[in-house]
Amino acid sequence: MSSKSMMKWPKQITSCFVERLICSEKDLDKAISIFDAATAEYSNGFRHDHSTFGLMIRRLLSANKFVPAEDMLVRMKQDKCDISEDIFLSIYRAYARVHKPFEVLRVFGKMKEYECEPTAKSYVTVFSILVDESQLKMAFKFYRYMREKGIPASVASLNVLIKALCKSSGTLDSAFRIFHEMPKRGHTPDSYTYGTLINGLCRAGRTLEAKELLIDMEANGCSPSVITYSCLIHGFCQSNKLEDAMELLKDMKSKGIEPNVYTYSSLIDGLCKNGHSLQAMELLERMICKRLVPNSITYSSLIYGFCKEGKLHEAIQILDRMKLQDLKPDAGLYSKIINGFCEISKFQEAANFLDEMVLSGTTPNRVTWGLHVRVHNRVIQGLCSEGHPNQAFQLYLGLRTRGISVETNTFGSLIRCFCKRGDLHKAGRIMDEMVIDGCIPDVETWNAMLDGFWDRKKVREAAELLLAKLMDEF
Template sequence: MGVKTLLKWSKQITPSKVEQLLRAERDLRKAKIIFDSASAEYSNGFRHDHTTFGVMISKLVSANEFRPAEEMLNRMKEEKCRVTEEIFLSICRGYGRVHLPLDAIRVFHKMNDFGCKPTDKSYISVFAILVEENQLKGLKPDAGLYGKVINGFCNIRKFQEAATYLDEMILGQISPNRVTWSLHVKLNNTVVQGLCTNGNLNRAFQLYLGMRTRGISIDAGTFDSLVKCFCKRGDLHKSVRIFDEMVLDGCVPDHGIWSAVVGGFWDRRKVREAFELIVVELMNEFVEHE
């Protein structure tokens, strides 16, 4: 099918039809002709939508024609066409591919101006570009940016990656302030619990120890996950250690944690240790209530 045939629009020209033709056309020059010929139908009531704009922008980016791609973004804004997050990210990734991370950041910062609120996916994508291009030292991301990225990984249940960025914060000596501290505490607890759920107990325990060292509050859910998972694995030494630290922190073990610890000892016929543990904890509670 030649270009001349492609330009013969029926009266029922629709964005979906234009999108279909654009996706099928591998030649960028011909794709531009298809797009422009559809634009010529504005006088007949046709309008490009985010799908046709998105495909055309993607093709321009693939050919490293970034200026026309960004000009098309501006055209979408002028025509009050919805600009999706994926359209912005296609340009950001394109700049990352040709090793222009600062341009990726520049486009990323435009999102709010276009009424497109960045989600966790955006922060993760742009952060990955910066890591790949070794640009983090120069840009000095703060705890707020790290928090958004880590939260994004938690939301998509990639807890190992989230833990890696928590480590990056420590290595980069990036500390949360009073505004971001509560989120930082929540994220640390979420990551530990997620690592436990995924069976990565050694990593979870390592992060737990780091939390204690840095004075990050450990919530009941984190203690619960660690104790039960280590009991299930048969590592009674760690489970009892965490249990003791839980009590020392003033966090009262619930029935589930008691059952897990005592059950762990019972399964290994260590009844004496289980009995002694119960007696010690009951004595502590008795002394505290006197």
């Protein structure tokens, strides 16, 4: 049943009335039905205008329904409805939200088809999206196109250009040349300009220059934001200048600028990397008191720091807090804790965390895969050395099931362990699989197998009888 038959429409329908209906309907499909029903059969003479079309397009974009949204543009053109630049700006931002910069360029190129002339706002928006998505080659090309089209330079466009130059390696000095030229051409650098350059300097490890620029920024009447301070603090922490970072924290607080999660996380990471995990823990408690919610990066830094200092109990406590907050530890974090247990020869505890990782569905990515393989093999070898062959064998079977490579040393450890226990059936099976995998047993492994069979009474008696016969023949 259509929306037209389900509801009673007034004789006189207005755009405001249709907008209210669409806004009040949470279900997108029903909202579309209302939109279509408003003009059904044109019995009431209502035609959609720029405001109702614009609202429907924004609703579709918010749900990432890009094709239907662009179809609405076609309907607007067919209905000879004026299409404003604001609608295109909404489409650009929606595509940018899902990281599709080339779709932004495509739609920008179609503006004139809809008799909509792009202004400087559209040009700068598209340019900014290309830079944010790190499509720097295309961004510089688009900037040249802007200038060819006569789009005048503005603080907004120059800020985006400076950001692009700060992101591109080796062009930071070019960004500063534009910065110094701005006042000569009637453009006053703003807080965003300074913040972008400070971030660029910090990324390049030029933290002292960044701090000097902060002083210059304030002297020129531009107030630094929490983002500016956080970038500087992160830069100092990356350069192992913790005292300078802590001084900046005090400085921003004295100016009434409250640190955010990124600020605290940067400081916590810096402290943990330099062996000050307990001090980092104090910062964690302070940020929680301020009702700031720690993120995965915050917890990861603490876990790495505690593991580095051999404080596994504290690391596990942080891991538990992380899971209580519904944040899923990655394979790298689990590997850090597992390796920590291996360092102190607690291989059963390490194996338990391996099981937990597998059961939670945590899988390594391309970066952590090699670490993942080494950790598994290390635990199996450790379990063998500590006399836990059955647990080692179960873990070994899990490796083969999940396609994780088994190292030559791991095969050898298992074979020697089972031979020592007299379980030659498992030892032989592992030896077969070792050879199939292309691993060559070493002398120690072969000797373990031979010793294992030699200890069997019948094999020993047969060998002794054969030796006696050979002696008789001579």
